[in-house]
Amino acid sequence: MIDTRHIGLQLPVVTFEVEKGRLRFFAEAIGETRPEYLDEEAARAAGYRSLPAPPTFLMGADFDAGTTTTLLETLGVPIERILHGEQSFTYHAPVCAGDVVSVEARISDIYSKKGGALEFIVKDSLIRDAQGKTVVEARSVLVVRNPQEKSA
């Protein structure tokens, strides 16, 4: 069982630069071909400062910084046992290429179901712009599948 004393754990604040090349790579990976996601002029014509970061792109900040790996190590969870259970984003302002954002995440809950067969880790993140304004809020729920001892 994951120790519930980790509820409230603040993860190290991560800084993430939104790069044009990475945005184009992400667009390619998800089959996005609309010009405002690939071409700066088209993005500006659509009203953005530069290429906009697509709705789910900022998940990459935690992955790049190794936050997810550190979190699983801290909680003693092997990566092969986790599944992504739920994900949400709330948007307050657009994030575009050239922006440097910071991600402040904490473990807001840990609970189990089915007699411990499944455990849930809830992580809440605030993504802020360079001025400290919250631009995106994110919540991830990770599911840990625990092997069950067979009853005799």
Add this chain to the structure above:
Amino acid sequence: MKIPHRDEVRVGQELPPLKLPPITRTTLALFAGASGDHNPIHIDIDFARAAGMPDVFAHGMLSMAYLGRFLTQWAPQTHLRHVSVRFAAITPIGARLTCTGKIAELTERGGEALARLEIGVIDDKGEIKLAGEALVALA
């Protein structure tokens, strides 16, 4: 891009679906690199088998990224206020996914007209892979 207008939408209205090409190993390799999610369960069949899975399977966030495309083809991204999903089933290699959605409610918050959408990702057998909702600001 046209912003859906509150007088031109109705509850129950379906959004134009987004039909995706079949998931390939290349899709998952590219998404691992681009998204930063390098969990080998999605890209290394040896690792997946050792973990008791028959094969690698797609990142949940890949399907959610497809939902992002789907939502922003209906309304500009500047008008997307919220999106939340529950990952309901694993998406294997070869899966043919479609993003779907319909208007569940028309509401208002802080003087802004909003459409609450029920959204989902299903495969070609009709199995639900992701289910959730989104809030989109209307003109």
